[in-house]
């Protein structure tokens with residue numbers, strides 16, 4: 001049976017703004033308070049989805065969330081009508097209003113961890129929504145994420161959904177941004193690679209000194225258990241704490257994998273040799289031949305990687321078995337990174353082509369091509385069981401573009417977040433979106 005990797009991209013929501021909310025994420029910190037363009041952000045994301053669809057890849061779309069999250073503000077003690085809640089928060093605690101307005105659900109690599117059916121004990125595709133416990137503005141995403149994923153992958157015979165892990169730092173879980181899967185074919189059993197930043201219960205693992213390590217070993221282990229993964233089908237590795245302290249807040253900022261290939265920076269991991277050997281031997285057990293491409297620090301520094309987002313790229317398999325790398329334009333702007341990419345694609349290796357995308361609106365908050373997509377490997381039967389409303393087609397691209405043009409603002413700055421009209425605009429837009437994507441009622445304003 002045929003199998004595919006389907007990339008579901010997060011659609012940028014109407015409140016996209018630069019709130020400076022993510023300590024440890026260099027771009028989010030340095031662009032804080034700039035004015036944003038939600039319309040441009042959403043169109044840039046849609047252009048990437050369209051391009052991948054036109055290249056022949058299976059492409060889907062994941063809906064944004066209702067923001068400001070008035071219910072979250074109510075839980076923090078603001079009361080009255082929705083407009084009063086927003087006005088009071090703006091007056092008394094602007095940072096909380098900003099957090100409740102974040103469009104951060106666009107970075108769907110953090111929405112969930114997904115294990116394909118070939119890897120799981122019950123032969124279903126498993127999803128665990130990420131608790132995103134490290135940042136308040138992201139910790140409020142998972143209930144709606146679960147409902148949206150449930151509406152997209154609604155067939156219980158093929159899809160199993162787990163709610164987010166306990167909402168405490170010990171089980172900090174950032175989803176697929178720290179999870180990679182190696183396999184020969186997408187439909188065959190593979191090896192799932194979980195990268196963690198620290199251990200909550202075992203102090204033998206060193207922790208970063210400056211910035212938070214968002215993913216814990218214990219969270220990754222819990223996800224592997226929930227999904228029913230074989231011991232031989234899992235490899236855990238610790239991220240180098242020094243790179244977390246340089247702004248590598250997720251593994252997907254310093255490594256990316258696809259098929260049998262891991263593309264990574266020399267400084268990405270601790271115990272790299274041991275980890276590579278384990279990946280090689282476990283992949284061999286399921287008939288695969290592991291390959292790694294290490295980018296030396298002499299060619300590209302960690303700082304270059306963080307600024308350019310070289311590794312936050314999408315590594316895609318082309319029909320002839322070679323690979324294509326989708327990178328943000330910031331890679332072209334960095335001389336060393338661009339020179340490295342030229343030498344990589346002309347070296348005769350597996351990665352033959354680089355395609356550049358303008359994702360500046362998202363990049364300025366630390367979200368590159370890989371952050372914007374959630375990969376779901378599906379066989380033909382499973383793909384047919386996905387809600388067809390969320391699979392990208394030329395007509396859907398047309399409808400979504402028109403929808404963005406109609407509902408999104410060109411500019412948004414912090415003071416605009418206090419405007420209760422923004423909530424109404426967001427709800428009107430999302431109500432229409434659920435009809436376009438055929439999701440049913442998934443948002444708090446639709447179900448309460």
Ligand code: SUG
Pocket residue numbers: 017018019020021022025028029102104107109110138177250252253365366367368370371
């Ligand atoms: O969690 N930025 C996101 C970026 C997530 C990128 N995802 C991956 N690497 N997979 C984060 O730090 C910034 C929001 C603000 O500052 O307004 C933010 O949430």
